[in-house]
Amino acid sequence: MFMRARILTFGNEKGGAGKSTVAMHVAVHLLHQGMRVAFIDLDLRQRTLARFFSSRLTWARARAVAIPHAAEPFLHDKPATLLEVPQMQAKMAFDRALDEAVQTADFVIIDTPGGDHVLSRRAHAAAHLIITPMNDSFIDFDLLGEVDPVTLDVKRPSIYAETVWNSRKQRVRWDGRSIEWIVLRNRLAAHEARNRKRVDERVAALGKRVGFRVLAGLRDRVIYRELFPFGLTVQDLSPEIRPVAVSIAHISARQELRALMLSLGLEAGDDVAAPCLADTGS
Numbered sequence: 600m601f602m603r604a605r606i607l608t609f610g611n612e613k614g615g616a617g618k619s620t621v622a623m624h625v626a627v628h629l630l631h632q633g634m635r636v637a638f639i640d641l642d643l644r645q646r647t648l649a650r651f652f653s654s655r656l657t658w659a660r661a662r663a664v665a666i667p668h669a670a671e672p673f674l675h676d677k678p679a680t681l682l683e684v685p686q687m688q689a690k691m692a693f694d695r696a697l698d699e700a701v702q703t704a705d706f707v708i709i710d711t712p713g714g715d716h717v718l719s720r721r722a723h724a725a726a727h728l729i730i731t732p733m734n735d736s737f738i739d740f741d742l743l744g745e746v747d748p749v750t751l752d753v754k755r756p757s758i759y760a761e762t763v764w765n766s767r768k769q770r771v772r773w774d775g776r777s778i779e780w781i782v783l784r785n786r787l788a789a790h791e792a793r794n795r796k797r798v799d800e801r802v803a804a805l806g807k808r809v810g811f812r813v814l815a816g817l818r819d820r821v822i823y824r825e826l827f828p829f830g831l832t833v834q835d836l837s838p839e840i841r842p843v844a845v846s847i848a849h850i851s852a853r854q855e856l857r858a859l860m861l862s863l864g865l866e867a868g869d870d871v872a873a874p875c876l877a878d879t880g881s
C-alpha cells in the first residue's frame with residue numbers, strides 16, 4: 600500500500616533528551632505549513648505531547664482563535680492501561696491507531712517514552728524517519744555509544760543504537776525497507792565550546808559507523824519550554840493567537856526551527872510505502 604503519510608518517530612531511551620519538545624515544535628511547524636498532522640503519544644504515563652495538544656485546543660476555544668491542530672487517533676480510553684495488558688493487545692491498539700493516522704494525515708508524529716517498551720520498539724520499526732534528540736553531554740552520548748575513558752575514542756555502539764539497529768532489522772523482515780535515522784543535538788549551550796566539540800566528534804564518528812545523520816539542532820532557550828502550558832510554541836505567536844512583544848530571542852528561535860526543518864528535509868507530496876507490520880516481533 601502506498602500513501603502520503605510519513606511516520607516520524609521521536610526516540611531516545613535517555614529520559615529528558617528533548618523528544619517531546621522537538622516533536623511538538625516539528626508538529627506545529629508542519630501544521631503551519633498547511634500539512635495534516637496526526638500524533639500518537641506512546642509516553643503512556645506522562646502524555647506530554649497529548650497534554651500539549653489538549654491545552655492547545657482549550658486555548659483556542661477560550662480565545663476563540665483558529666489555530667491549526669493535530670489529530671489524535673484513538674489508542675485507548677485509558678492509555679496507561681496498555682502498560683499492563685498482554686503485549687499482543689497493546690500492539691493491536693497501536694497498529695489500529697497508526698493505521699487510522701496514516702489514512703488521514705501527511706505526517707504522523709510518534710512520541711516515545713524514555714526507557715524501553717514493546718510499543719516504543721514497534722514505533723521505531725514502523726518509522727520512515729527516527730529523530731533522536733540528544734543533550735550536549737557525554738551522559739546522553741553513553742546510550743548511543745561507549746567511549747574509551749582514557750582516549751575518548753568511540754569503542755562500540757551502545758544500548759539505544761542497538762535498539763535502532765534491531766528496529767532496522769525488524770523492518771527489513773517486515774517489508775524489506777530501510778529506516779532513516781537522524782540524531783539532533785539539543786539544548787546546546789551558548790558557551791561550552793570544548794565539551795561541544797568533543798561530543799560533536801564522537802557523535803559524527805558513531806554516525807558513520809551505525810548510520811545516522813547528525814543535525815546541529817536546537818539551543819537551550821526558555822522560549823522552547825515556557826509556552827508549553829498554553830499548548831503553543833514560538834511559531835504560533837502572532838497578534839491574533841497570543842499577542843506578545845516580539846523579541847530577538849523569538850526571532851532567533853524561529854530561525855533556528857526553520858533551519859532545523861530545512862535540514863530534516865521533510866517534503867510531503869511523493870507517495871511513500873506504508874509499513875507492513877506483522878503480528879509478531881517488536
Ligand SMILES: Nc1ncnc2c1ncn2[C@@H]1O[C@H](COP(=O)(O)OP(=O)(O)OP(=O)(O)O)[C@@H](O)[C@H]1O
Binds near residue numbers: 614619711817
Ligand atoms: N532546546 C531546549 N531549550 C530549553 N529547554 C528544553 C529544550 N529541549 C528540552 N527542554 C526542556 O528539557 C526538559 C526535557 O525535555 P522533554 O520533556 O522534551 O524530553 P523528553 O526526551 O521528552 O523526556 P522524557 O524521556 O521524560 O519523555 C523539559 O523541561 C523541556 O522543557
Ligand SMILES: [Mg+2]
Binds near residue numbers: 619642647711712
Ligand atoms: Mg517526553
